[in-house]
Amino acid sequence: MEKKAIIEVRDLVKTYGEGEGLMYALNHVSIDVYEHDFLVILGGSGSGKSTLLNMIGAIDRVDSGSIKVLGNDIVKYNDKDLTLYRRNTIGFVYQFFNLLNDITVMQNVIIAPGSRDKERAKELIKRVGLEGKEEKFPRQLSGGQQQRVAIARALNKNSEILLCDEPTGALDDASGKQVLQLLEEIHNEGKTIVLVTHTREIASMANRIITMKNGQVVSVEENDHIIKASEVVW
Numbered sequence: 001m002e003k004k005a006i007i008e009v010r011d012l013v014k015t016y017g018e019g020e021g022l023m024y025a026l027n028h029v030s031i032d033v034y035e036h037d038f039l040v041i042l043g044g045s046g047s048g049k050s051t052l053l054n055m056i057g058a059i060d061r062v063d064s065g066s067i068k069v070l071g072n073d074i075v076k077y078n079d080k081d082l083t084l085y086r087r088n089t090i091g092f093v094y095q096f097f098n099l100l101n102d103i104t105v106m107q108n109v110i111i112a113p114g115s116r117d118k119e120r121a122k123e124l125i126k127r128v129g130l131e132g133k134e135e136k137f138p139r140q141l142s143g144g145q146q147q148r149v150a151i152a153r154a155l156n157k158n159s160e161i162l163l164c165d166e167p168t169g170a171l172d173d174a175s176g177k178q179v180l181q182l183l184e185e186i187h188n189e190g191k192t193i194v195l196v197t198h199t200r201e202i203a204s205m206a207n208r209i210i211t212m213k214n215g216q217v218v219s220v221e222e223n224d225h226i227i228k229a230s231e232v233v234w
Contacts (some may be wrong), residue, residue: 006161006192007033007056012065014051014215025051027215029065033161033194038187040206041196048215049196050165056194057092057163058082069161087112091154095166097146099138099153106134109153124152128182144175151182162186164195168202173234180205180229201234 014026026048033039043049054060056067058074066073074085086092099108109121125134128148130141138146147167154162164183168176184205187193195206203209204227211219 003034005032006035006070007031007194008066008068009052009056010066010068012052012055012067013063014048014055014060015063024048024215026055026062026065029212029215029217031210031217031220033192034208035192036187036190037192037194037208038184038206039192039194039208039210040203041194041210041212042198042200042203043212044198046214047212049198049212051215052212053163053165053194053196057090058086059092087157089159089161091157091159091162093147093150093154093162093164093167095169097138097143097150097170099146099149101138104135104137105130105141105149108138108149109156111153112157121152121156124155125149127155128152129178142175143171144178147171147175147179148182151179151186155186161192161194164193166196166198168197168199176234177229177232180232184229199234201232205229205232 009029009031012026012029016023016025029052041049041052055062062075066075069089077085105125106118106121109125110116110118122134125131128151130145130148138149167179171179180202183193197203206223207226209221209223210217
């Protein structure tokens, strides 16, 4: 059965600077993300992996190329279209949580317009293992707990695609593994996940691995030896 591509990136270019100082963050990058993928984009610092994820997440604008998500080219979207896309189509989990520290866990989870059903949010907070912490503030939680709040916030949008930028990068090993196990469960329930990491061991969880270097894709591989999050050691 032919796989269905739900994200199609074609010939993507993003540069910084000009003249002799011109640098390619993305140098004619093309990738596909298939329905129900657990796709890891792997690479070191400066490889372009987070820039690529930010482009798919409409956090930044491209110089040229196309990004079709569910058949629509988001590069052609105006600001209003991009706001609706970020609100309805994708969830984003950041390395440093991006929670608002002066509001509660519950308020962080329901902050987005269209995501303000408190009963649903309460179930999601329970789902990520934080039942009873709805009225806590982020500063009262560990890093791992804050990342789980961020995941609950992303899931509350009920989007089909979850984008994760180094979700374990700011965590200790034990907290990182808890977050990976949660992402594994979410994927097994049907969510498409695109995860950026510099850690090869984490990439072993994915069914597909795209490796980047110097703003370019250097390999795309099917992973025939997928391991469980509980088995990841880094």
